[in-house]
Amino acid sequence: MAVLDIVMYPDPRLRETTFDVAEITDDIRQLVRDLTDTMYSLNAAGIAAIQVGRLERIFLIDGKVAGGDEDAPPLVFINPEIVDTGKGVVGAEEGCLSFPDVFIEVRRPRWAKVRALGVDGATFEVEGEDLLGRALQHEHDHLTGRLMIDLVGMVKKEVIKRKMKRWHTEHDAKAG
Numbered sequence: 001m002a003v004l005d006i007v008m009y010p011d012p013r014l015r016e017t018t019f020d021v022a023e024i025t026d027d028i029r030q031l032v033r034d035l036t037d038t039m040y041s042l043n044a045a046g047i048a049a050i051q052v053g054r055l056e057r058i059f060l061i062d063g064k065v066a067g068g069d070e071d072a073p074p075l076v077f078i079n080p081e082i083v084d085t086g087k088g089v090v091g092a093e094e095g096c097l098s099f100p101d102v103f104i105e106v107r108r109p110r111w112a113k114v115r116a117l118g119v120d121g122a123t124f125e126v127e128g129e130d131l132l133g134r135a136l137q138h139e140h141d142h143l144t145g146r147l148m149i150d151l152v153g154m155v156k157k158e159v160i161k162r163k164m165k166r167w168h169t170e171h172d173a174k175a176g
């Protein structure tokens with residue numbers, strides 16, 4: 001089991017350009033296992049590879065968020081693309097591993113459909129509304145360098161920046 005360090009906002013690595021996975025190798029399968037361990041250890045609904053400093057286009061969504069039961073394995077999306085979004089635009093509170101303790105209302109399309117490869121290399125599609133629709137869009141955004149702070153107004157942006165500055169001060173003090 002390997003729990004990886006999360007890249008925290010405003011680390012510029014969260015804005016780097018990602019790339020498609022050319023082949024699902026042992027290295028990629030190991031990365032998926034480590035992302036799974038990291039996501040569960042932090043109780044997250046989803047995680048993108050760029051949040052652990054890897055630029056392969058991969059994200060995971062918790063199995064329960066994806067509509068499975070308590071023990072459902074995470075859904076793994078390799079080289080994902082948004083096929084479509086719609087059913088109106090709704091606001092709801094979001095969190096993100098790269099923004100610890102920040103929860104902020106973000107407006108997004110209610111529904112999204114994503115096509116991707118699984119770890120077995122087969123193409124699949126997942127669609128979902130509300131929490132799942134939101135998680136799909138949030139994680140896909142990470143692979144384009146877009147963060148939830150980019151989707152809120154100036155006032156909320158400043159609040160988030162302040163909170164993150166405080167988080168880094170406390171964290172660096174502990175680490176130092």
Ligand SMILES: [Zn+2]
Nearest residue numbers: 095096097098
């Ligand atoms: Zn996030």
